[in-house]
Structures are given as C-alpha cells and as structure tokens.
Amino acid sequence: MQTLARTPAGGITTSQSPPFSLPIRYMLLGMVGFLVFAVDLVIQSSGLNGHNTFLPSIVALTHLLTLGSLLAFVMGAVYQLSTVAFLVPIKTVTVAKWNFWLYAISIVGLIISMMVWWVMGLMIFGTLAVIAIYLYSLIIIWSVMATNLRGAMQWFVLSAHVYLIVAVSLALLLIISFMVPGFLANVYQPLLLSHIIFAAGGFFTFLAMGFSFKLLPMFTLSHGFSTSRQKWTLILLHIALWAFIAGIWLNDRSALWVAGIIGIAAFINHLFDVRGIMKKRLRKNTEAPIYAVLIAAYSGGFAFLLLFVQLGVALQIAGWQEIVTFYLMGWITLTVMGFAYKIIPFLIWNERFRKKIGKEKTPMIADLLHPNRAKPVLIGFLAGLILLTVCSLMEWIPGTVIGTLMIGASIAVFAIQLLLVVNLKKVGKER
Amino acid sequence: MIDLDEVREKLKEVYDPEIGINVVDLGLIYKLEEVEEGTLHIEMTMTTPGCPAHDNISQAVEWTASLAAGVGLVKVDVVWDPPWSPEKMSEAARAQLHF
Numbered sequence: 001m002q003t004l005a006r007t008p009a010g011g012i013t014t015s016q017s018p019p020f021s022l023p024i025r026y027m028l029l030g031m032v033g034f035l036v037f038a039v040d041l042v043i044q045s046s047g048l049n050g051h052n053t054f055l056p057s058i059v060a061l062t063h064l065l066t067l068g069s070l071l072a073f074v075m076g077a078v079y080q081l082s083t084v085a086f087l088v089p090i091k092t093v094t095v096a097k098w099n100f101w102l103y104a105i106s107i108v109g110l111i112i113s114m115m116v117w118w119v120m121g122l123m124i125f126g127t128l129a130v131i132a133i134y135l136y137s138l139i140i141i142w143s144v145m146a147t148n149l150r151g152a153m154q155w156f157v158l159s160a161h162v163y164l165i166v167a168v169s170l171a172l173l174l175i176i177s178f179m180v181p182g183f184l185a186n187v188y189q190p191l192l193l194s195h196i197i198f199a200a201g202g203f204f205t206f207l208a209m210g211f212s213f214k215l216l217p218m219f220t221l222s223h224g225f226s227t228s229r230q231k232w233t234l235i236l237l238h239i240a241l242w243a244f245i246a247g248i249w250l251n252d253r254s255a256l257w258v259a260g261i262i263g264i265a266a267f268i269n270h271l272f273d274v275r276g277i278m279k280k281r282l283r284k285n286t287e288a289p290i291y292a293v294l295i296a297a298y299s300g301g302f303a304f305l306l307l308f309v310q311l312g313v314a315l316q317i318a319g320w321q322e323i324v325t326f327y328l329m330g331w332i333t334l335t336v337m338g339f340a341y342k343i344i345p346f347l348i349w350n351e352r353f354r355k356k357i358g359k360e361k362t363p364m365i366a367d368l369l370h371p372n373r374a375k376p377v378l379i380g381f382l383a384g385l386i387l388l389t390v391c392s393l394m395e396w397i398p399g400t401v402i403g404t405l406m407i408g409a410s411i412a413v414f415a416i417q418l419l420l421v422v423n424l425k426k427v428g429k430e431r
Numbered sequence: 432m433i434d435l436d437e438v439r440e441k442l443k444e445v446y447d448p449e450i451g452i453n454v455v456d457l458g459l460i461y462k463l464e465e466v467e468e469g470t471l472h473i474e475m476t477m478t479t480p481g482c483p484a485h486d487n488i489s490q491a492v493e494w495t496a497s498l499a500a501g502v503g504l505v506k507v508d509v510v511w512d513p514p515w516s517p518e519k520m521s522e523a524a525r526a527q528l529h530f
Contacts, residue, residue, distance in 0.1 A: 221450065364451045
C-alpha cells in the first residue's frame with residue numbers, strides 16, 4: 001500500500017509552520033516572565049501608585065511585564081502565527097533560534113540593571129536587547145513581505161514591527177541620556193512618552209488588532225464577515241499615533257485631543273469588525289478566552305476615552321501613568337492572555353499528538369486545558385484591574401493594594417496553568 | 432474494488448482537534464473516487480486556509496483511508512476551490528456547534 005498527500009498543481013502551500021522549538025522557547029520565556037512578574041507585583045503591591053512610576057523597582061517591574069512577559073511571549077506567537085496568517089515560512093529559523101539566547105540574556109541583565117539602577121548595565125544589556133529586537137523585527141518584516149496575500153492584516157503586522165524598532169531605538173536614546181549628563185536632557189519627557197506610545201500604542205496595538213482578524217475567526221469558526229473596515233482602523237490608528245507624537249513634541253494640547261478622538265474612533269471601528277466576526281461565528285458557545293479578547297478590545301477603547309477625558313476635562317497630562325497601566329493591562333495583557341489560552345494547548349497538542357491522529361485515540365485540544373478553567377482567572381484579573389484603576393484615580397491605597405494582589409494572583413495562576421500544559425519535563429526533548 | 436461508503440465511515444474517526452467534529456460531518460471531504468483499481472483519490476479542504484492543523488488532518492485522512500479494504504494507493508489533494516462554507520456541514524455537526 002502506498003499513500004501520497006499533496007497540494008494541487010499550482011495550488012498554494014498552507015503549512016509553513018516553523019519547528020516547534022522556535023515558538024515554544026520564546027513563549028516559555030514569556031510564561032516564566034509572567035510568573036516572575038506576578039510574584040514581583042505582589043511583593044511591590046503596597047508601593048504602587050502613579051507617583052512612584054520612576055522608582056527603579058517600578059521601572060524594572062514594568063519592563064518585566066513588557067519585555068520579559070508580553071514581548072517574549074508575543075515573539076514566539078508571531079513566529080508561529082505569521083506562517084498561518086500569511087502562508088509564508090519564517091525566513092531564517094536558525095537566526096531566530098539563536099537570537100532567543102541574545103534576547104533572553106539581555107533582558108534578564110537589563111531588568112536586573114533597572115532594579116539596582118546600574119547605568120552601565122543598562123547601556124550594555126540595553127544595547128544587546130535592542131540588537132535582539134531589531135533582528136526579530138527584521139526577520140518578521142522580511143518574512144511577511146514575501147506573502148502573496150494582500151490586505152490590511154499584513155500592514156498591521158508590518159507597521160507593528162516598524163514601530164517596535166522605533167520604540168526600542170528611543171529607549172536606547174533614553175539610556176544614553178542617563179550615561180551622558182546633559183545629553184537630550186531638555187527633551188527627556190517627550191522622548192519617554194514617545195517610547196511608551198510607539199511600544200504600547202504602536203507595536204502591541206497594531207499587532208493585537210492585526211492578528212485578531214485571523215485568530216478570532218479561526219477560534220470561533222467565523223465565515224463570511226466583512227473585512228472592509230479593517231483598512232480604516234489601520235489608517236485611524238496611524239493618524240492617532242502620529243497626532244499623539246506631534247502633540248507631545250510640539251506641546252500642543254489640541255493635537256492630543258485630536259489623537260484621543262481618532263484613537264477612540266479607531267477602537268470603535270475595530271469593535272464593529274470584531275462584532276461582525278462574532279455575528280458570523282459558527283461556534284455559538286463562546287469560550288472564556290475569546291470573551292477576554294473581546295473585553296480587552298473594549299478596554300483599549302475605554303483607555304483612549306479616559307485619556308481624552310484626562311486631557312480635555314482635567315486639562316493635564318498628569319495621571320497618564322494610571323491610564324497607560326490600564327491600557328497595558330486591560331487591552332494588551334488581557335488580549336495576550338486570552339489568545340495564549342488557545343494557542344499554547346494547540347501548539348502542545350500539535351507537537352505531541354499530531355502523529356497519532358487517526359492511528360489511535362487522541363485527546364481533543366480542550367482536554368489539555370479546558371477553556372472553562374480560564375474563566376475564574378480572567379474574571380479575577382479583570383476585577384483586580386478595575387479595582388486598581390478606580391482606586392488609583394481616587395488615590396485610595398488599600399483598594400490599589402487589593403486590586404494589585406488580585407491581578408498578581410490571576411497572572412500567577414494563568415502562567416502556572418500554561419506551564420503545566422507545556423510540561424517542562426517533556427518540552428526539553430522536543431524538536 | 433474499494434467500498435467508498437466504508438472509507439467514508441472510517442474517515443468519521445478523524446476529528447478536527449480544536450472543534451471536536453469529524454472531517455466528514457464538517458464537510459471537509461469533497462470527493463472520494465476510485466480512479467483506478469485500488470487507487471483512491473480524495474479531494475478535501477480545510478475550514479480556513481493556513482489552518483495550523485492542515486498537515487495533521489490531511490495525513491490522518493490519508494492514513495485512515497488506507498486502512499479500508501481494497502485500498503492500495505491513496506492520493507489526497509487539499510483544495511481551496513470551492514472554499515469551505517458552513518452549508519457543507521452535516522445536521523449533526525450543526526447541532527454540535529449550536530448553529
């Protein structure tokens with residue numbers, strides 16, 4: 001007996017997945033990062049408020065979330081999902097694999113340097129981290145540019161990575177300003193705010209929206225929804241981002257208002273898209289992780305609304321720390337958590353059971369980690385975030401501590417759940 | 432002579448691991464044909480292009496079909512035209528999805 005599976009002559013090849021060991025190493029680093037972040041968050045819970053943003057321990061905590069957890073996890077996810085969304089292989093898997101070690105070592109060194117505020121350490125490890133992030137971004141841009149599929153999603157992902165390069169370049173300038181007294185001293189605040197905007201509003205936002213257009217339909221089995229709004233979200237988001245940058249550098253409040261309004265419009269447009277996808281879904285039982293992704297999108301829009309109120313009603317930029325925290329947690333972290341609950345079990349199932357499918361009884365993906373188990377974790381996270389945000393704005397310390405503890409506990413459980421699915425004893429032996 | 436009904440029944444053992452519905456009820460199998468004595472040609476699709484389970488499912492279809500009586504050679508073509516649509520699902524699959 002012979003068998004032969006093939007794609008039709010002239011047909012497109014759809015399976016371009018990189019070796020399992022590429023995405024999982026980054027995702028594993030992200031999961032460990034989430035766990036360490038959760039512990040550090042609990043430890044620092046009593047000292048968290050908008051006035052302590054620039055304490056070394058808080059700067060380190062923030063980057064433990066952004067670089068050590070979110071970006072590390074997202075890099076792995078992008079290596080996997082780019083091949084699915086754009087039907088192209090990753091251009092240089094070997095470089096991407098080696099780059100992991102550069103990234104891992106540099107961010108560990110960078111975060112420790114931030115904790116103890118060792119400026120030379122910031123310079124050394126910061127430079128290495130920037131090189132690793134440049135390499136990652138260029139590999140993804142190179143790979144995604146090769147796709148034959150055209151559409152807004154490609155531009156979301158490309159834009160995200162260009163903004164990531166800009167964000168980390170600005171971070172390097174900030175570090176140089178610490179090393180060289182007087183260098184860029186008069187533009188330190190706009191430089192810092194631009195770094196945050198390009199990272200959170202640029203990279204993470206464009207990426208989360210872009211991949212939602214593929215992941216939401218895939219996980220909800222949605223077909224026949226309109227994609228015509230996607231390009232408008234893309235354009236609005238670019239305008240909002242650059243209006244923010246203009247407002248900050250020109251110290252022009254009206255530009256900031258425009259940015260706030262257009263940012264809200266971008267999220268509203270995105271929410272219409274998401275609603276369209278959900279209306280056409282075939283899987284009517286919506287799972288908790290998917291609900292989390294939907295709530296995250298609303299949170300992103302709400303954060304822009306808060307910012308607009310802050311600028312327009314309170315007439316001040318002070319207080320942006322709470323809003324950035326809400327945006328980072330409520331939009332970006334919640335989106336990553338929601339999709340992680342779906343992506344990790346799939347990756348592990350694919351690696352461990354794919355060869356057994358059809359030959360022996362194999363579990364379903366939900367048997368590895370049932371989506372219902374995400375429900376209490378995500379509810380705890382959201383409740384904690386709401387409490388933290390409200391109490392921070394009201395400057396009620398006990399509430400912020402309880403909110404922070406709830407967020408920390410939820411993220412810790414989330415990371416442990418995923419690490420148990422991955423099973424560290426097995427994963428080291430897999431290709 | 433291949434019993435195509437037997438092949439179809441066997442393919443009901445191949446499940447989409449994410450959705451939990453077999454490939455026949457999902458409507459992924461477009462064509463089962465004995466093109467020559469002992470040679471089975473299967474034309475199938477996926478719910479979405481780029482489906483990460485593509486390789487697994489098509490290989491499982493190929494393997495499972497090869498177990499049917501009289502099958503000497505299996506050729507599996509994954510096609511995208513016509514694209515999969517919800518109408519291709521069986522009543523059982525629709526009920527399972529509450530669709």
